[in-house]
Amino acid sequence: MTDGPALLRATGISKSFPGVRALDDVHLDLRPGEVLALVGENGAGKSTLLKLLSGIYRPDAGTMELDGAPMSPAGPRQANELGISVIHQEFHLMPDLTVAQNIFIGREPRRAGLIRDDELERRAAALFERLGIPLDPRQPVSHLSVAGQQMVEIAKALSFDARVLIMDEPTAALTETEVATLFRIVRDFVSPRTGVIYVSHRMEEIKEISDRITVLRDGRYVDTLPTATTETREVIAAMVGRQLETGVRPGPPDPGASDGGSGRDGSGHDTVLAVRGLSTRALLKDVSFELRRGEILGFAGLMGAGRTEVARAIIGADRSTGVVEVNGRPVTVRSPADAVRHGIGYLSEDRKRYGLLLDQDVVRNVMLSSLPGLTRGGFVRDADGRHVAKEMVDRLSIRTPSVAQRTKNLSGGNQQKVVLAKWLVRDCDVLIVDEPTRGIDVGAKDEIYTLLTALAAQGKSIIVISSELPEVLRLADRIVVMCEGRVTGTLANADADQHQIMELATRFGADRSLVTTGDPE
Amino acid sequence: MTTSGTTTAPRRTISFGNRQQLQQLLAFGGLVVIFVFFSVASPYFLDWANVKGILLATAVTGIMALGATLVIATGGIDLSVGTGMTLCSVMTGVFLANLGLPLVVGVLGGLAIGALIGLLNGLNVAYLRLPPFIATLAMMMVAQGLSLVISGTKPIYFSDVAGFGQLAGGELLPGLPNAVLIFFVAAVLAGVTLSKTLTGRYALSIGSNEEATAISGVDVRRWKVVIYVVAGLFTGLAGVVMASRLNSAQPGLGLGYELEAIAAVVIGGTSLRGGKATILGTVIGALIMATLTNGLRIMSIPQEWQKVAVGIVIVLAVYADMLRRGKEA
Amino acid sequence: MTTSGTTTAPRRTISFGNRQQLQQLLAFGGLVVIFVFFSVASPYFLDWANVKGILLATAVTGIMALGATLVIATGGIDLSVGTGMTLCSVMTGVFLANLGLPLVVGVLGGLAIGALIGLLNGLNVAYLRLPPFIATLAMMMVAQGLSLVISGTKPIYFSDVAGFGQLAGGELLPGLPNAVLIFFVAAVLAGVTLSKTLTGRYALSIGSNEEATAISGVDVRRWKVVIYVVAGLFTGLAGVVMASRLNSAQPGLGLGYELEAIAAVVIGGTSLRGGKATILGTVIGALIMATLTNGLRIMSIPQEWQKVAVGIVIVLAVYADMLRRGKEA
Amino acid sequence: SSGSGGAAPGTGDKPYVALVSKGFQHQFWQAVKQGADDAAAELDVEVTFEGPETETEVEKQLTMLQTALDKSPDAIGYAALDSEASIPMMTDAQSRGIPVIAFDSGVDSDVPVTTVSTDNLAASAEAAKHMAELVGSGKIAIVGHDQTSQTGQQRVEGFTQYIAENAPDIEIVDTQYAAGDQLKSADAAKAIMQAHPDLKGIYGTNEGSAIGVVKAVQESGRAGELTVIGFDSGKAQTDAIRDGLMAGAITQDPIKMGYETVKAAVAAIDGEEVEPVIDSGFYWYDETNIDDEEIAAVLYE
């Protein structure tokens, strides 16, 4: 670690939004040649800080320096020109444009005033080659999965000749293989004249990639710790302000133990949801499995394995063939509305697109799935809705100035909690949660695990789709592993370990890409 | 859960309800400015007779705009309100003047035709997935053609239908023409529909994020149909009021009213992107349009300059409104 | 849907370019169906004179629609194309007939007025952040009023301006009126602008995700102004062609053309949400509208039924087009 | 009716006359159409009739004329919205040997074999004459139906000219246009009345404008106080005259106009001589003569 002048330094930074003091006298310094992790709970102010560094917001107070010279980027473009490249938590992609067009937006090569798309595509292909990312430059971004979109963002950020690379939860949507690719890219990037700021809620990653860790809490600077000599437990303690039991896999739930009657009985009767021979034109091939009452069924697989597509097919968001039985009876599910009528709810991995009414407040979002139940005489009882929303805000510790805050203004993790709250209020018998903890901080994650486990204990049945193997192993009674649209194995938790899951998840037929075949719907 | 989670909790003291009311007050402020200006500019402007005239001029377009607000809330658009209204007028004429059905039946029949128009729009938009612009543009043409076909391109007169003219022309509340009363009652109904019923809530949700609404288990297609049908009812009501005011159904009328109605909605602050809508705003928007036209006429501004003035004032009014809201938000 | 054994990854083999061409081919197919139908239904339809008539009828609206496509690509809308075109006609009349400027100067002047209209629209949309609907609605009124004011509500005739009538009416390519030629050349220019220049690329990008475009470092406001100005140039061109075709500037004309132009754009497959646009589609959309009207007239369908028929055919054409696209995608 | 049921017109053995008018959904044009249809039945020819939606749509009308020419009719009847603009097509018709009959207003060209029209200037002067007689002195106003079309302008021009020349005590204080839309005309008339409380009379230049004025007077409770003079007929207008809400109106003879147009067309097809101008005439009607046979014959419901 070099002890020279900081590559990038921010001092005394404050930033307020109406009703929220997002940052209060925060500082941060990034040294040349290091990866600095930035951690903190949901809403701690990480993304806000990064947006200040990249010129999207202006600080209310404080100074920023690059190489010892004061800097105040007037906008993202200027930040780029200064050598600061950012991967934001929320994607900033143009879905109708191609991958290549997205990456080089604002920097189109031209001849005689005309854009040279061939050159654009060539450059993008070269970039992907260099980074080892399997993307087709000519694919429209709207055809990519969340993971694919994330890779586009990464490629875009690296397409600049940047000295400082800032990444805000780049791995939230990625599986371990892609994470490995990303880390390789990061390591290639770091040199004595460059540096990386890396935000993540995944402690293992931080341990693996970072040199130092800066911790924020409630918009305030807490500490900066050297990774090598710091225990994960200490980092978390600094984040939440107290000791917390977390970050350790507590081991699989004991299938034998019965929690008094309605408990989690992974071993037998009462199949709530049975799926047989589910196929879609795009990807799925003959997917079959059963979900039992009180069970948590995990779905593991690599990016693009088809887990999300299974969920979408079950709830009727995409067309499919095959049989879905609810409580032993075959049902026809043509739309998510039908699914909810049959007691099946689905929390999407893509909260911005399929989860939130961004322009509306927390109350309306939380009420959305349950509106008919919140009416009397045909009229919506808003007071009840507000009440329910407040309850959820407390229960899930959603950090928001009030339940009347538009969800657009919440931090990423808090948005995710709002989506979860919506489904908790709806109280479905079968809940399919797709990447339920995407962007959620360690402490809250643990809370959500407890919550899901408690739901199962009450007799609800839950499917957890997750790209984090520890999460699946932590929660699931049984684990379905998919590869390329097929189920390649179903394991009882007791028998499962990461190695075995990975083996099943990589039983490929041929090569794979981040590209999907079917438009959603 | 994490302890410190909600320490930064509710610092905002003004509640959401109040904030929204404030916004509408400001749009209302624009209207007031226009009112004050004309009152000073012309001694005749503030006469109750003239104000009544403005209100009457607002009524029909205003009622159409109410329905259009619901559709626009979903992020859609309804180009068929103008000629659709005409078709409802004509059909009311057929029911009452030609077939001699009882008054109530004829009026309900007119509303039903409006609902039918809405139903077809809704089915085309929701199930055939046509862009609302296309679906309602087609309906605009079809309704225009059918009005002419059904009426034989001749007005249908209600002279022999006892009491029909009173529907809009009478004064249940002394001094206030029924057409205006109907408009206000319709506005209240539309307001309640938008903010208190599932129809309105889902309209806003669909407009805000259709995919998320669908994934949340809302039967988006069915509700879209419902929304268009409700909007159609307002079109029908506008048709009946129009017919009653003219005491005749004029089959050639109607084209161009759709733009006026949509303009009222947008000036009122409802976003064409969907997700944000306000009925009070629409009422104010419709009043602003009618007041402007009336005031400029009262001042005997030449017709050609009136257009220019209205255009400029609309830009100013909306911009000022946005400025104020921007500051306040 | 059955399993088709496509287990390997990049299953989509057709490239994006080809796919889009295919889509446009299908919209084109719709036009062909209409053409074939009328050819069989009427002996006069396929006459070159009549086809020429259709092309002529397409030209002015078509040129306006080209500009509107660019604006719609950004997710905006331009209601001022119709009366804006009229103002450009009138100003061309002022330049040529009243002031007696040279032909080239007058024509360029007409285009410049179009650009000016676009500039004002663009500034209002980009810098005052007015919704495009409001900004261009206001401009629609202002342009209408100014046309009347400037012309003294009387047509301006070009009878004494040598060669002006030839601009649209002459036949540089024997048999093909210049108006049509101009339309085609303009379409090619618009196509290149949309797909090969920064203006077009940023229009699509803004329409696709304005915020992301801004964050990517594109000066969204400036480019919006550029886009509206370019669209205004097409409005100006339409005005000049219209004036030349009528050999006069008709100040009362223009209202209603905006809806036709937008309809052509949307029928052609451009999304009002922005982000997706096709110039070839717009040309085909404009041709579909003109062909329908012409064919029904040639068949001497009563006028009132023509409206109904056009409405229904539009729904069918767009729906069929969507079905095919859906299958293909 | 227009259209001919079976095969497309022009394909049969009967001569085919295509009429392109200035409008089709107004009562006036429907009456013209009726006259044309009467003549068609009587003379055994095919007739089609169409026109744009408003009288500003010059280009639409030209397209209609173009399509009509493409159908190779034996004769064309044409009510030009703008005569200049149609000159190339007139020449085209001439070169193809298709006789053209101008109706409603003239075409600035020697192509048309005849013009069947109402003298709008004279007709509106007649309206002004009656207004002057009834009002005597004071303020009056006009609600026009179209600001840019020739007819629309002449209906105002003839009126104002007469007043200026013959009634110095009468002042025309305002002229507003409302596109012939009844509601909008009513709103406009009300605003004018509001601005001029001592207004004594209003003249509406077509059916829609006139009915709108009546509506305005009625709704402001000033029936009987103002002298309303209208133009054309229609049930609402004749009712208003019978009820004393309207002093009287000018009617043209649209049925005759349509009839004479077709008759002249047939004559031209047959190569007969046709008078260069056929005046279809106009009449003043009021409570006193509304039921006269001559008047009743030219009024339409």
Ligand SMILES: Nc1ncnc2c1ncn2[C@@H]1O[C@H](COP(=O)(O)OP(=O)(O)OP(=O)(O)O)[C@@H](O)[C@H]1O
């Ligand atoms: N545009 C905004 N308007 C209002 N409040 C905002 C806005 N952006 C952020 N905030 C608030 O600022 C605080 C910090 O948010 P920020 O997004 O920086 O958190 P974060 O640390 O990135 O959290 P997460 O881990 O959930 O992504 C939050 O309380 C959030 O609600």
Ligand SMILES: Nc1ncnc2c1ncn2[C@@H]1O[C@H](COP(=O)(O)OP(=O)(O)OP(=O)(O)O)[C@@H](O)[C@H]1O
């Ligand atoms: N919301 C969506 N929009 C577009 N495409 C999607 C969407 N969801 C899934 N897909 C596509 O469907 C294909 C099937 O992958 P799916 O998302 O089901 O896999 P997964 O196992 O959930 O993996 P991941 O979500 O990590 O990509 C993916 O290639 C993806 O591109």
Ligand SMILES: [Mg+2]
């Ligand atoms: Mg964040």
Ligand SMILES: [Mg+2]
């Ligand atoms: Mg997934």
